[in-house]
Structures are given as structure tokens and as C-alpha cells.
Amino acid sequence: MNTALAIATIALVVVAWVLLERRRVGHEFEETFRGRASLSDDDFYGKFYEGSGVSREVIVGVREVLAHELQVDVSRMAPDDDFSRNLRFLLDSDSMMDVALVEGLEKRFGIVISDREAENTKTVNDIIVLVHGKSLVA
Structure with missing residues (x-):
């Protein structure tokens, strides 16, 4: 097998995996947020959070x-x-996603x-409270 064919085969496998993974995440996303209003x-x-x-x-x-980091519609997420637990599938699709989230928050809020x-930050509320606390001292 020549090098160009091997590279093309690997690229095709990677693209297929990415597409299947996006489909899986999309399905789990819909199952998780079914019935929730945006x-x-x-x-x-x-x-x-008002008040x-x-x-x-x-x-x-x-x-x-x-x-931005998760590439999903967050309008149906709740603080809890x-x-x-219920959002684990979003991090499972990319082993570096948690690092990207932290870096994104650090950059956005300085x-x-x-x-x-x-x-120790597990929930959407945990993230909000952490950023809020750090923003007060920044």
C-alpha cells in the first residue's frame, strides 16, 4: 500500500469516527434535555440567579x-x-474538553x-459560583 493511500484511509476513518461521535453526542443531548424549555x-x-x-x-x-467549547446549545441547561453525571457524555467525546473549558473561562474572565x-467543579452552578467568586477578587 502506498503512503498516499494509507494517509487517505486514515483520514477517512478519522472523519467517519468524528461524524459518528457527533451523532452520538447529539442523540444523548436530545435525550438529556427532552422536554426542557429553551x-x-x-x-x-x-x-x-436574579437577586x-x-x-x-x-x-x-x-x-x-x-x-463555544462544547459546541452545543446551552439554552436548555440548568444550574444543577x-x-x-447527566452531562458526562459532553466531556467523554473529547479527553481534553475539561481543559478547554477551564482555559476558555480563564481567558473570558481574566x-x-x-x-x-x-x-471540584461539577455542575453548571459550580462553574458560575466559581467564576463569580474569582471575578469579585480579580
Whole structure:
């Protein structure tokens, strides 16, 4: 087998795997969020965080980072959604996704998140509270 054919075969296998993985994640995403209403940033903030002391900017920023890094529609996520439980499938598709999320949050908010803090951050609310706390001292 010549080198060009081997490279083309490997590329085809990788593309097929990526497409199948996206389909699997999409299916699990729909199963997880079936029946949940989509919430705009304002609706999410009003329903879960208004009067909590957490700024709308933190809420919007965290949701933007999650949407960008995970490449999913976050409008149906709730604060108690857990990346170690019902959202695990989002991190399983890419072994570096958790690192990308931390880096995205650090860059967006100009903060530093320690490895220990990242390990102890499981839910969407945990992320919001962590960023909020760090934003107050930044």
C-alpha cells in the first residue's frame, strides 16, 4: 500500500469516527434535555440567579464559554446539570474538553482556576459560583 493511500484511509476513518461521535453526542443531548424549555440568557438569569448577587455578565459569559467549547446549545441547561453525571457524555467525546473549558473561562474572565478548583467543579452552578467568586477578587 502506498503512503498516499494509507494517509487517505486514515483520514477517512478519522472523519467517519468524528461524524459518528457527533451523532452520538447529539442523540444523548436530545435525550438529556427532552422536554426542557429553551431559556435566553435573560430568562436563565431571571429564573435562577436574579437577586443572588451573581452578575448577569458572569451568567452570559459562562454560557458563552460552555456553548463555544462544547459546541452545543446551552439554552436548555440548568444550574444543577452535572458534568460528572447527566452531562458526562459532553466531556467523554473529547479527553481534553475539561481543559478547554477551564482555559476558555480563564481567558473570558481574566481569572486563574487551579487544578483542584477545576476538579471540584461539577455542575453548571459550580462553574458560575466559581467564576463569580474569582471575578469579585480579580
